Amino acid sequence: LAAIYQEIQKAEQAIEELESMFKSLNEQDEKQLQELALEGRQTIDQKINTLYTNLVPKEKYDNNDVILEVISGRTTGADYGGPRHAAAQTSGDNVYKHLKYEGGIHRVQQIPEVGLSSRMQRIHTRTMSVIVLPQPDEVDVIGPQDLRIDTFRAKGAGGQHVNTTDSAVRLVHIPTGLVVECQQERSQIKNKEIALRVLRARLYQQMIEKDKHQQQSARKLQVGTRAQSERIWTYNFTQDRVTDHRITYEVRDIEEFLYGEKCLDQLIQRLLQSANEEAIAELLDENL
Structure with missing residues (x-):
């Protein structure tokens, strides 16, 4: 060693x-x-x-696939509407290991589009919450008696009906009160499948957090973990800069960061390195 x-x-x-x-x-x-x-x-x-x-020992859930949720947050300066919630499934090798540190508050700072009134020509800030959930491995954490299923008509912007059938699905996990809705597909069956995946992932995350909490050392309780921390990244378009607030790391080319691979990969490597350093410090605390 x-x-x-x-x-x-x-x-x-x-x-x-x-x-x-x-x-x-x-x-x-x-x-x-x-x-x-x-x-x-x-x-x-x-x-x-x-x-x-x-x-550093490999974390138990690093190789799991991921359910990634994005939830729209506070906006100051102008409101452009758009989707308030989205979820995606990501599969591959060590997906959770590489995406788990993207969970938290992402902040965007930019000047509104040209053509808006002069009083709106100022920097406005938007935030959104990113939630990264490891997907359970063929483990059914939901019993049929624990689930209530509601159906309703999917709605679009301004209350317009996307369709005239009850294709949207709302799942309520009775023991915990967790609620998941899905209306992105026209098929009620498909919406139910997507909602179940998200619900399983959320329940699985609760199990993981409980497991981690039981294993946390005194140092970790004081220092905290980076998962779901407040305002982890800021995308500042006016200064062409992306900042990670946890490790005080900056990228000076937003276009390359968003659409390229090297900058994001480099940041992920830095985050993994920082997390490993913290884990080693914890091991030293436990064994000295």
Whole structure:
């Protein structure tokens, strides 16, 4: 373990040297070497995460698929309407491991579109909650006696009927009071299937949180966990900047962050590294 930790320190020192070299480049050199330096940084980050994997036990739910929910929050400056809630299922290898730190409050700051009145030409802020739920592995956490199913007509903006049948579904989990609605499909059967997936994921998350709470050390209770923390990311379009408030990390190209792969992957690697460092500190607290 000591040898692995020494390798981690050497790799972190290499990152500091790389960043120091990058800061000393002039503008012409920067354009030529920026991509090379970024690839070098990613290689070292991956090595550090691999080393940390040998130190930190793998979390129980890291390999699970994910239900990702987005819920519209507070808006200041202008209200553009649009969907208030959406949910998506994501499958693959180690999905929860790589997406779990996106859970929390995401804040967007931008200037409204050209064409609005002059009094609205100011920065306005929108927030939304992102919830990342590990999907249960073939575990039925819902008994038929625990469920109440209501159907109603799906509605669109302004109260317009999307269709004239009772295709929308509302599920109520009687023991916990959890409520899930789905009206995105025209078929009541499909809406029920989607709502059940979301409900199972939410109940599964409650089981996970209870399990984690029982295992939390005194340090974790004081420091807290990053999951579902307040205002984790800010997307500032006026300054072309994305900020992660948990690790004080900035990306200076929003377009690349949103539509590219390297910037987001790099941020996820930094978050995983920071979480591993915290886990190691906790292990040291428990064993010293």
